[in-house]
Amino acid sequence: MWGVSYWVFPVISGLTWLGMLLGLLIHWTSTGKPHYPSMADNQTIAYISDVGAESLKPLFIAGSCVTTVFLDLAFISDVFLRNRGRLESLTGSGRIVSWLSLLFAAIGTAGLILLSIFDTLHHHKLHDVFLLLFIAGYVISAVFICWEYQRLGIRMSPPIPTQNHTQTNIKLTLSPTEFRQHRILRISFWLKLVFILLEVILAIAFGSCNFKEKYNAAAVLEWTIAFVFTFYVFSFFVDLIPAVRTRHGRAKGPMGGQTEMEAEAGAQGRNTADSERTLGMNDLETSNGGKRHAGLANNF
Known part of the structure; x- marks a missing residue:
């Protein structure tokens, strides 16, 4: 059972954003695709901001605020859970990258909220500036998140087997939790x-x-950018759903002070060490019928 956990933040954010976009689009099409005052003379397809500058401006502002607040909560939850060890933990440099992603997400948040308030009809230049902040902020934030996840992936990957690894207890495989x-x-x-x-x-x-003043094509692209952003928001569901398995904080069992991942890794390490000690104590027959204790290397 998933239950209610941190994964609800991106779900609420994504559904709110998607619902707002569909509401604006359906309103424009169902009212006969009107030509708004903010639209150019040769423009027949409305921008999101054109629809949001009219009677549905309260919906545009409310939807933008709810979307960004819950998305930021998802960002903060990810950092919090990694610092608590409930998700794969961050290293020192990883924390810096994580905070940078939060910083640019905050810039994107401010951009989206402000562009919904300063509509394109009455504040055209400001609206364009805030639109740039919105897109650039979240894209740069996503770049830092990818950088962070790439570093985590490298750190979690097992080492490449070499001849020397046959003589040590280095773990060359991932535990089920680590693999997940x-x-x-x-x-x-x-x-x-x-x-x-x-x-x-x-x-x-x-x-x-x-x-190039190809406003109809630009309008289609703006709607597309907005809908693609929906899938980005929902992607944080994938990041946060593993926290359901550690909803009570630390993993249960004899390794209660560790996370589930660390407990499994520690248990596997102990089993490996015990096996090596057993192998190391095996008695081997010598040429004169006596016995001697063989080292680990002699058993391979």
């Missing part, structure tokens, strides 16, 4: 990397179409 965490990090990394690439490409195309 590594797989989740890999999935989340690729989801966010795809988001970065798509958003950068779409943002460049959006800016180019605006510059």
Whole structure:
């Protein structure tokens, strides 16, 4: 059973954002696709901000605020859970990267809330500045998150086997929990990397179409950018769902002071060491019929 846990933050955020976008789009299409005052003369497809500057401005502001607040809670939860050891923990440099991702997420948050307040009809230039902050803030934040997850993935990967490893107790495989965490990090990394690439490409195309006054194409691209952002928000569900397995803090059992991952790793390490001691104490027959104790290397 999943229960209610930190994973609800990105779900609430994503559903709110998606619901707001659909509400704005359905309102515009169901009212006959009106030509708003903020639209250019040769423009027939409304921007999100064109619809949000009219009667549905309260929905635009409320949806943007709820989306960003719960998304930021998801960011903060991820950092909190990693610092508590309930998710794969961060190292010193990893914490710096994590805080940088939070910083740029806050910039993106401010950009989205402010662009919804300063609408394109009455504050066109300010609206464009805040739109840039929104897109750039969250894209750069995603870059730092990918960097953080890439470092975590490298740290979790087992070492490459060498001849020397046969004489040591270095663990060359991942425990089930470590494997699960590594797989989740890999999935989340690729989801966010795809988001970065798509958003950068779409943002460049959006800016180019605006510059060339191809407003209908730019409007389609803006709606696309917004819907792609929905999937980015939902990707944090993948990051936070493992915390359900550690909802009571530390793992239960004799290793109660450790996380579930650390407990399994420690247990496997002890089993390996015990096996090696047993092998090391095996008695081998000598040429004169006596016995001697063989070292670990002699058993391979």
